Amino acid sequence: MRRVGKPVFFIVLLLIVAVVALSFAGISTQYGDIKTTYIKGANDIRWGIDIRGGVDATFSPGDGYQATRTEMEAAEAVIKERLVSKNITDYEVYTDYDKNRIIVRFPWKEGETDFNPEQAIKELGETARLTFREGMEYDQTTGAPSGITAETIILEGRDVARASVGTTQQSSTSAQEVVVQLELNSEGAVKFEEATRRLAGSGVISIWMDEIMISYPTVQSVITGGLASISGGFDVKTAKSLADKINAGALPFKLEVDNYNSISPTLGENAKDAMVLAGLIAFAVIALFMVGFYRLPGLIAMIGLAGQVALIIASITGFFAPFSSFTLTLPGIAGIILSIGTGVDANVITSERIKEELRAGKTLDGAINSGCKRAFTAILDGNITIIIVAVILMGAFGPPRTFFGTLLRPFFFMFGPSTAGTIYSFGYTLLMGVIFNFIMSIYCTRMMIKSISGFPALRNKWLYGGEKA
Amino acid sequence: MTHINFTGNAKKYLILSIAIIAAIVVATVMIGPQLDIQFKGGMIVTYAYEGALDIESFKYTVQDLTVQEVSFQQSTDIATGRQTVVVAMPGTQTLNTDQMQELNQGILAGFPENNITTLSSSNVDPTMGTEFLTKSIVAVAVASALIVVFVAFRFRRIGGFSAGVMAVIALMHDVIVVYGVFVVFHMPINDNFIAVVLTILGYSVNDTIVIYDRIRENKRLMGLKAPLSELVNTSIHQSFRRSLNTTITTVLAMVVVTVVAYLYNVDSILSFSFPMILGLISGTYSSICIAGPLWVKWQQRKSATAAEA
Numbered sequence: 095m096r097r098v099g100k101p102v103f104f105i106v107l108l109l110i111v112a113v114v115a116l117s118f119a120g121i122s123t124q125y126g127d128i129k130t131t132y133i134k135g136a137n138d139i140r141w142g143i144d145i146r147g148g149v150d151a152t153f154s155p156g157d158g159y160q161a162t163r164t165e166m167e168a169a170e171a172v173i174k175e176r177l178v179s180k181n182i183t184d185y186e187v188y189t190d191y192d193k194n195r196i197i198v199r200f201p202w203k204e205g206e207t208d209f210n211p212e213q214a215i216k217e218l219g220e221t222a223r224l225t226f227r228e229g230m231e232y233d234q235t236t237g238a239p240s241g242i243t244a245e246t247i248i249l250e251g252r253d254v255a256r257a258s259v260g261t262t263q264q265s266s267t268s269a270q271e272v273v274v275q276l277e278l279n280s281e282g283a284v285k286f287e288e289a290t291r292r293l294a295g296s297g298v299i300s301i302w303m304d305e306i307m308i309s310y311p312t313v314q315s316v317i318t319g320g321l322a323s324i325s326g327g328f329d330v331k332t333a334k335s336l337a338d339k340i341n342a343g344a345l346p347f348k349l350e351v352d353n354y355n356s357i358s359p360t361l362g363e364n365a366k367d368a369m370v371l372a373g374l375i376a377f378a379v380i381a382l383f384m385v386g387f388y389r390l391p392g393l394i395a396m397i398g399l400a401g402q403v404a405l406i407i408a409s410i411t412g413f414f415a416p417f418s419s420f421t422l423t424l425p426g427i428a429g430i431i432l433s434i435g436t437g438v439d440a441n442v443i444t445s446e447r448i449k450e451e452l453r454a455g456k457t458l459d460g461a462i463n464s465g466c467k468r469a470f471t472a473i474l475d476g477n478i479t480i481i482i483v484a485v486i487l488m489g490a491f492g493p494p495r496t497f498f499g500t501l502l503r504p505f506f507f508m509f510g511p512s513t514a515g516t517i518y519s520f521g522y523t524l525l526m527g528v529i530f531n532f533i534m535s536i537y538c539t540r541m542m543i544k545s546i547s548g549f550p551a552l553r554n555k556w557l558y559g560g561e562k563a
Numbered sequence: 564m565t566h567i568n569f570t571g572n573a574k575k576y577l578i579l580s581i582a583i584i585a586a587i588v589v590a591t592v593m594i595g596p597q598l599d600i601q602f603k604g605g606m607i608v609t610y611a612y613e614g615a616l617d618i619e620s621f622k623y624t625v626q627d628l629t630v631q632e633v634s635f636q637q638s639t640d641i642a643t644g645r646q647t648v649v650v651a652m653p654g655t656q657t658l659n660t661d662q663m664q665e666l667n668q669g670i671l672a673g674f675p676e677n678n679i680t681t682l683s684s685s686n687v688d689p690t691m692g693t694e695f696l697t698k699s700i701v702a703v704a705v706a707s708a709l710i711v712v713f714v715a716f717r718f719r720r721i722g723g724f725s726a727g728v729m730a731v732i733a734l735m736h737d738v739i740v741v742y743g744v745f746v747v748f749h750m751p752i753n754d755n756f757i758a759v760v761l762t763i764l765g766y767s768v769n770d771t772i773v774i775y776d777r778i779r780e781n782k783r784l785m786g787l788k789a790p791l792s793e794l795v796n797t798s799i800h801q802s803f804r805r806s807l808n809t810t811i812t813t814v815l816a817m818v819v820v821t822v823v824a825y826l827y828n829v830d831s832i833l834s835f836s837f838p839m840i841l842g843l844i845s846g847t848y849s850s851i852c853i854a855g856p857l858w859v860k861w862q863q864r865k866s867a868t869a870a871e872a
Contacts, residue, residue: 144831152691211684212660212667287837352659352688358609363684364643368827375823376816383812423713424831425758431820432762435813439805443773443810472776475717476769482709484766490702520758524765 103545104539109190110401118407134411134419140184141201142423145366146371147359148201149211153219154194161194164256165345170196171338172222172303178179179306180214186421196349202359211269211356221352224251224343226286228293230300230310236306248289248299251343253282255320260335262323270332273323277338283320290317301340308339369427376431377403378478380438388445390557391543395441398539402437406523407531420452426519433527436480440535444469448543449559462547468538473535477528484528484553487521569799573856580736580853587743596746599753602696604655606688608663610670611647612677620701621648624673628666631656640828647682647828657686658791698759703738706761707731709767718775720781722862728769729858733849737767740845742836755835759842766813767846770806771854777802778855799851810847814840 120135131138143150153173155161161169170189177185177200185200198218226249231241238244260275278286292297295311300310311324324336380399384392410420447464456464546552555561581849582688600607622635627653636649658666670679715723735864738760745752777798785794817840824832 120580122577141813152688203729211681212664216660216664352657353686353691354660355683355685355687357682357683358681359608362679364640364645364827365829368642368823368829369832371819372820372823372832377820379815380812383808383815387808410775425755425835426763428820428835429830431816432766435766435809435816437822438812439769439809442808443805446808450801468780470775471779475713475772475776479713479768479772480765482713483761485759486702486709490698492706517754517758523638524762562707 097548098541098544100545100548102158102189102300104544106545107397110397110404111537113408114400114404117404117411117413120333120411131415134225134413134415136407136411138409138411138419140411140419140421141366141423142426143199143201143289143362144202144357144423145362147357147362148199149215150197150199150355151160151215151351152220152353153196153198153244153349153351155347157347157400159194159347161192162349164341165347166191166196168338168341168345170348171335171340172345173198173218175306175308175339176218179304180217182547194378211354215351217356219349221348222339222342224254224340225249225302226253227300227302228289228297229279230298232307236305239300239302239307241328249278249282250287251345253278253342254284254344255279255282256294256344257337257340259330260323264327271325272328272330273325274328274333274337274340276322276324278320278322283318286320286322287316289313289317290315301336302325302419303339303343309336321510326461347524373427373431378435380434384438384441388442388559390546390552391441391445391448391539391559394542394546395438395445395535397542398441398534399437402527402534403430403434403531405533406433406527407539409526409530410523420522421519422523423519425517426523429520429523430527433524433531436528437531437535439476440469440473440531441539443472443557444535444540452555452558452560458547458553458558458560461560462543463559470536477532478529481525484521484525487517488525490515491521565754567800568796569748569852570856570859572852573860576856580849582612584736584739587746590743590746590753592829594746594749596742596751598696599751599752600655600685600692601803602606602692604657604687604811606652606657606665606686606691608650608684609647609682610650610679611682612674612679613646614677615621616648616674616677617648618648618752618788621670624669625626625650625666629658633774638828640648640826642828643856645828655689655692657688659686665782690694699754702757703760703764704708706764706847710734711766714768714772714775718779721775721779725861725865726775726858729854729861730768730775731749733771733846733854734764734767736853737763737842737845741838741842742834744841747870748837750834750838753834755831756838759777759835759838762839764844767850770846770850773802773805774799774850774855792835795855799855803851806847806851810843814843817843 102377118136120130120131121133122131122135155165155169158332166189166437170187173196174185174187177183177187181203182200188200189195190197213232215434225247227239227243228246228248229241229243231243232238233240246269255277258275260273260319261270263269264271272317272482289299290313294316298310299306303359309324311326328336381396386392388395393482410422410426412419420437437522444466444511447469448461451461451465454456547558586758616637618635618637625633625635631652633653634651636651637647638649639646663686667681668758711727711731714727717723717725741756741759741763742752744750745756778795781789781794781798781801785797817836820836821840823832
């Protein structure tokens, strides 16, 4: 038999303790007001809107209008711009181009008390007002146009035929440059020609969406014929973003909301407290049961389970500061609890097998070895089936264009992107939980059992579920 | 426990299960399943209030603003003492954002001393609801199909396909039980139902697999001469403690969650954890009493027809 050294138990234990401490507490430094996070702790978990409260709304073009892909992209750009202007940066926006739907989810702002969700949803869906104005004077506090910029509107949304991303060759360096190409209709072309004639050389024409200035190009020359291009250090992404916003001003439809939910932060907080409390009690109850029933292997199983929970938390926060955090919803917490269930099961199977081998008269080392070996296939097959379920949940209810979403496209192609983002979180925590269960129950707890059984004081078969020696 | 002849009692278990399923069918016809607005579309708002609310006057105010006949349901959290009232529109009616704002403002203005706040509001378009439901059903079907394929592959040595089919019959048994819990306890069928069904799917098949795993192992140890029913009986007995203990721990955890969710009045958790408890128990029962014994019957019939030919 291959022996596992005595120090192994302490090394694995230390590693698990470290993982638990790090993933719960995190590491961050405070320098005055600036907090730098190196490793994210449980406090950095991004809670879903069902826990911290927020709004979930689905927008679609009104009156059954069949929007094109470009039009939907433009509409999405408007919603994003408005969310940012409302100081909401932690939003999720998905667009379903087949069904012409834009799904928006955003949480309540920290400390916000009198938020009016219906008003916010209405404002997000309103038709964007695009204007091209002379100069770039604006109010320093509100950011709204002022002076000549407020008075002189050169173009409006309906004067713009289309904006798109293109490239031109720069005349001086002959390098390729990304630009936003602007195509005006005939009425717009006339107005634009007049304005550019007046402003050519040094004047500025600023572009506004509602009360937000989105661009302020300098007029280089007179533009006739209604074809213009805006240049100035764009990359494809920033150019696309500006083109989308300009297109939004020319959208021939307004967005309607036929589906919206809002949850107050107090309701969610209550649910979160309840789940955390339930989780702690459940862990204690399972610990009592496991130690009472399986003694030493039961205790080690609980150490492994603590490690499993810590790894799941780490996979949700992203652990290292640069990794983005996963949104944890109520079903997500249920997924964690369930994966702990599979973790318990794996340990029950192993401990039960060890007990059985001991009662069949094997030596302690023989029993531990063959118990672990024989329990393996059952744990493997069981966990793989749960992984199948988790992957299907993620593919079916996740946002579009994720790995699992693409993988399962043959099955779910007729459905749009998720209408139940919360179930996605359940699939994610379950998948992560089962994978970490593998690491913990198959490797860590076994190494610990084999290592600890090397201590002469801990070789009593009774400690492993056998008869008293 | 060591005296139970699981394979011999196959008929009894089958009758018991059929009786339970029949009762659920009767309940469905009598009570009727209640689809959540997530699936059928509709509107539901939960308001929190303080002090004593004049419910008659509240009803009148809401009724006046919504025109439609709406339903009301009051409740109080045991743990936090918070009072809530749920307002729901009949059928698949929804309110648009303007109407919703009017309703909220009307209620705020009408009951200033109750400090009414909106806890949650939900408006679901019926077509999106139906789509969500069909998507969920497809998810369950795809998961079941993949499980059969996986089990058939992993247990090919003990007649994989029949084992896979039996595992799925046990699964369907559990899904029906979970569905029955929702019907009998008047719980609306929502995304939690789908989450429970998929969880039980994974859990129950895990249970069945542990038993099959033992059969697979014992077949190697006991050789081909051992009678099938004895092989299966021994395997079930050997893995019985494990089945029982795993179920006890998982059920205990879910009972804790249920009790806490009930005390805090967290419906979204309660409608997950409570059906889960019964689903878990059903999952263990179906693995021990249905999947194994029924599989023996299938194999015996197959060898009987083979012998006749």
